[in-house]
Amino acid sequence: MDLSALREEYTRDGLNSDSLAPTPTLQFTKWFEQAQTMQIAEPNAMSLATVSADGQPSLRTVLLKYYDDKGFVFFTNYTSNKAQHIESNPNVALMFLWLGLERQIVIRGQAEKIGKAETMKYFLSRPHGSQLGAWVSHQSSVITGRKILELKMDEMKRKFQQGEVPVPSFWGGYRVKPEQIEFWQGRPSRLHDRFCYQKADNNDWNIERLAP
DSSP: OOOTTOOOOOOSOOOOGGGSOSSHHHHHHHHHHHHHHTTOSSTTEEEEEEEOTTSOEEEEEEEOOEEETTEEEEEEETTSHHHHHHHHOOEEEEEEEEGGGTEEEEEEEEEEEOOHHHHHHHHTTSOHHHHHHHHHOOTTOOOSOHHHHHHHHHHHHHHTSSSOOOOOTTEEEEEEEEEEEEEEEOOGGGOOEEEEEEEOTTSOEEEEEEOO
8 A cells, every 4th residue: 555645744833942941841741731721632541662671662541640840740550561571671651642632742861769658649549440440450461361360350350349459569660860852843844853862961951943
């Protein structure tokens, strides 16, 4: 199938140095709030790229649950493929793609586990079904059918029908501590606007415009 004629001309907005926030966290907040206002579906969905110990890259979508100047936090099963990759190589990349705004954000940095207290605080805020789901799935392992998950969920419902659902020991959060964050705005004729915040030795941020 030839897709060479399939293209969109990006004309929605522009990005210049005068409009940039002084830190990438503030700039991310500005764009994220605009994505929410525009009702972009799942604006906190982000691609997470990892590399295994033998150098094989992998990509999947996870959900950003909160962020601040320290980094961007997501949660997962600590026995999953992504967790095993991070264990051997903490260098990761994140990407947010908001086509409705003709924008993307790419974050490069290192992932590290968050503390148990921080994990528990988030876990207790999850809906009951999501808490049970964390116990059900041994993420990335091979299963013979969906019935196994349904039976395991029924078992967890019975087991934890009284009281709070405890946090599984094999489940928790990672914080991606950014070293570089790029903001990309689509422009006409593929002359896109790209600005990169690079972490400096003094923990300040250097900002550079990149060629599209």
